[in-house]
Amino acid sequence: DQQVKQNSPSLSVQEGRISILNCDYTNSMFDYFLWYKKYPAEGPTFLISISSIKDKNEDGRFTVFLNKSAKHLSLHIVPSQPGDSAVYFCAASAHNAGNMLTFGGGTRLMVKP
Amino acid sequence: EAGVAQSPRYKIIEKRQSVAFWCNPISGHATLYWYQQILGQGPKLLIQFQNNGVVDDSQLPKDRFSAERLKGVDSTLKIQPAKLEDSAVYLCASSRQGAGTGELFFGEGSRLTVL
Secondary structure (H helix, E strand, O other), X not given: OOOEEOOOOEEEEEOOOOEEEEEEEOXXXXXXXXXXXXXXXXXXXXXXXXXXXXXXXXXXXXXXXXXXXXXXXXXXXXXXXXXXXXXXXXXXXXXXXXXXXXXXXXXXXXXXX | XXXXXXXXXXXXXXXXXXXXXXXXOOOOOOEEEEEEEOOOOOOEEEEEEEOOEEEEOOOOOOOOEEEEOXXXXXXXXXXXXXXXXXXXXXXXXXXXXXXXXXXXXXXXXXXXXXX
């Protein structure tokens, strides 16, 4: 049972445009959500997070939106840059489950110059 | 601050052989995780340590996988005997004690190919 799903395996956008990566979850106990970025041959690195008490968190070009009723979150990158080309993983944790992360399958973002 | 160190980076073995991976977490990080990432999938938690005690190993195939964290610092993950489906990247991660936000710091991973 996949509790965190990223339904788009890949996404291609033009440099300067907005990239929108989506993530859905099924476990209503999840109360913290994170996005990780992964370059080839490297480990994932933390990008941005959001608590379930918020519906938006912004950090520079990156904004994460959370829709609890729809159990959906999205990551917006504006403007997209070629260096943003990577695999993006959505992850979720539940405070009452030891804060262990459950990851989605990832979305490969390609930003074309 | 030095990151999470893992070795070896790459390992190729035949099925039924054994393999061991080593991880050195960020200094001062009490919590250590081993994840398995199969190609095209997200990382899956195998085991979580808090200091040298196991917090969760519910997804660790205990008939063939074992892990230990002696003295609450370094950790080793062993597979014996390996199966073809164990081909994956094994990621070690660490976090500060009480890191309730779930933010983990990952190593570069150890890529295992089982032939």
